[in-house]
Amino acid sequence: MNYRKIIFALIAITTISFNTYSQKIIQNVFDREAISLNGSWNYIIDPYQMGYLDYRQKPFDESKSGKGGFYDNLHNVSKETKVEYDFSNEPTLDVPGDWNSQDQRLLFYEGTLWYKKDFVIKPTTDQNYILYFAAVNYECHVYLNGKKLGTHKGGFTPFQFDVTSKLNDGENFVVVMVDNTRKKDEVPTINTDWWNYGGITRDVLLVSTPKEYINDYKVQLAKDNKKLIEGFVKVEGINSTQDVVVEIPELKIKSTFQTDNQGLVKFNIPVKKLTYWSPDSPKLYDVKITSKLDEVHDKIGFRTIKTVDKNILLNGKSIFLKGISVHDENPLLGGRLRSDADMRMLLTWAKELGCNYVRLAHYTHNERMLQLADEMGLLVWAEVPVYWTISWTNPETYANAENQLAVGIERDKNRASVIIWSIGNETPVNEDRNAFMGKLVDKVRALDDTRLVAAALEIEREGYKITVEDHLGDKLDLASFNEYGGWYWSNAKELPKYSYDIKFNKPVIISEFGAGALAGFHGDDDTMWSEEHQELIYINQLEMLDKMDGLRGMTPWILVDFKSPRRQNPVFQNFWNRKGLISNTGEKKKAFFTLQEYYKKKTKEYK
Missing domain, CATH: 2.60.40.10 (Immunoglobulins)
Structure with missing residues (x-):
């Protein structure tokens, strides 16, 4: 019996049901007439989901009355009425924004939190009304005036609900239960190297449109x-x-x-x-x-963008992608990007570095980030959070991944800056993974045949030889891979001895390399965590990579230090990944200028 065929037949079935609640989103939402629901939202921390489940662990919103949860938003009740919550006397969080960076109690919090926002509108009969969320991490249940609108999974993709017939003439309220708990079968899965920022992290809009x-x-x-x-x-x-x-x-x-x-x-x-x-x-x-x-x-x-043998052609001309990887995080706040100014700051730093290209890792970034990239002239690698080890044989996991991929492609298909759709990062090679990822490649090509498809592939090392032959690469347009020579393997001073055997006649993109350094910490180039050690790794990495046949670009890891629970050294990390070329206070490290000089050289070569 061919179990793989059975698994992916189930995947196809599950994809249909999964997308029934992931409604197609309105294109270019920020051009629409809308009431912004951004601003202060009251919130309740609910680690036991008391506002959602009764004492038998059954959802209140599935009971006959549909009442009993926090979404009822009871307040100003009579003295005889017992109510064990009160939004109106709770503190507030800013939306858009994660909860971790706004309340010290929530720094490491993973669990359920309730949001509530009041608004006033006088709906007219000649208009449709759409409640639009640009992103909520991770699973959410949305209620309007005490009635459930629906649910959504996926922390980085937009979703919406038609609320035309559900609005009151005058006062209204929306309640959102958000759960950012990491789970094995979700996308991303339990293990990541970035902060699990919870909350309503991007804009919320009440959009109005004509009936047609x-x-x-x-x-x-x-x-x-x-x-x-x-x-x-x-x-x-x-x-x-x-x-x-x-x-x-x-x-x-x-x-x-x-x-x-x-x-x-x-x-x-x-x-x-x-x-x-x-x-x-x-x-x-x-x-x-x-x-x-x-x-x-x-x-x-x-x-236009295409590849011919080992060349990348932009508008018919060969180009070298001078890039850097970027997270959706403001290092100065230690939280998610919240405004155009936050996003412009990061992209301006990338331009100052000499970049013509950014990798927006490891998930779908803010729609405004892509629009700014269009405006500022930065090519983009866009990615979904199929990261490390996903539940490869779970049909729901695949459906979730495909949905997030499809929504990102649909949302950003008009952005000239996007030249690469990436289906994942550092996924371990095995038959189930190859089938899962191969289907994602097919999905991309079905939705958009005008851009390149990539992933951060796996490599093999033996002595001073590095081989790239991950069979997923057969289906991709680029031989793109991560490698951390001098940091996770080998010695920085040994890097120029390495050679690469790349089994694909395709342009080579180094999607990650790098090293950690604490800004302001200095020593000789053998001193771990020093700026000098990071600088040495960059110098020798670039010397090693420049010998590579077909090298057509790179996005070193990473533009700016970012928060990560995996990085615990109390002196040098303190829950920050220090691989940034810029510190969390905006200070440029020595390696920044090393890469900047390299990109100046590449600019002259590709004139």
Whole structure:
């Protein structure tokens, strides 16, 4: 009996049911009319889930009455009524933002916490209303005015609920139960090397649209064709054909297309003269899409990306990807990025380093981060949290991973900066993993055939020879892998002796290398944790890598120190991963300038 075929037949079935509650999200939500629900939210810490489960461990919201949980938001009750919670007298947390960095009691907290927000609206009958969450970590249950809207899993992807018929005229409240407990079968799984920030970590919006509205669209260059813009428009809420207009005023494009009776139209538009988006010239065009009742605007860049043998071609020209890895964390706060200013700070540091490229690891980053990358001219490797050891044979785990991947691709498909979809990081080689990851590759290609597909592959070492032949690489566009020579293996001074045998005729991207250093701690280059030791590893790494046939880019680990429960040395780490080139106080370490000089050299080589 072929158990692997049975497993993945089950996966296919499970994927269908999983996506029934992961509703397709509205495209470019920040261009929409919306009430922001950001700001102060009252919260209750609930480690025993007393607000969700009765004493028999059954959910209150599954009882006949549907009442009894914290989501009822009882307050100002009569003196005869016993209530064991009260949101109105609880403290507040800022949204967007994680709870760990806002309350010392919650620094290491993993468990359940309840949020509540009051708002006022006068809904009108000619509008739809969508409650949109940009990200909540990890599992959440959402209630509006005491009624359950639904649930969501996945700490980094957006989700939404149609609340058109559920709003009160006047006062309303939304309650969210959030649980960031790590679990073996989730994505990511129990073991990670970053802080498990819990909470409503990104924006919350109450979006209003016309009854018939443009829910989704794609406007990009066709695969390998610099002279043809293609895409689609999806109008929601109609059951007959309708005209839609796509305009790019600067290109003197104004084209009308007719949808089918489900509101979908695919189109293509020939173009003669176009300024192509690149890191040197991040040209964005104003794009306007109009339907009978709706209008949306976007800023979109146009470029092509492909590989030919061991070259990466951007707009037909060979490019070297001068990169750095980045976490979604503000080191100055020790918490998740909360604003455009936070995100711009990190990307500005990357530009100062000399980067034309960033790896947004190890999960889907904020939508605004991708829009800023478009604006600032930084190419992007975008990733999902299939990290280390996932439950490879669990159908629900696969469905979860595929869903997170698909939502990220759908959300960011119009961003010119995104050139690589990554399906995972440092996953151990075995047959089940290969089947799991192979299906993710197939999913990416089904959704988007215009970008590259990658993963951080495994390597093998024997003596001074490093072999890269992870069979997952057969399905990928890049020979991309992590290696920590001089830090986790070998000696820094031995690195120039190593050679690489890469079994793929593909461009080589070093997705991670690096070493830890405490900013301001100095010694000779043999002294662990010193800036000098980190600098030596960078010097010798770059000398070693420069000999590699097909090297076309790298994203060393990492731009900035970040928090991690795995890093416990009280003197040098204190729960910070110190591999950053910049410290958690914004101080540049010596290795920053080593890599900066290397990238200046690469810039001259690829002029």
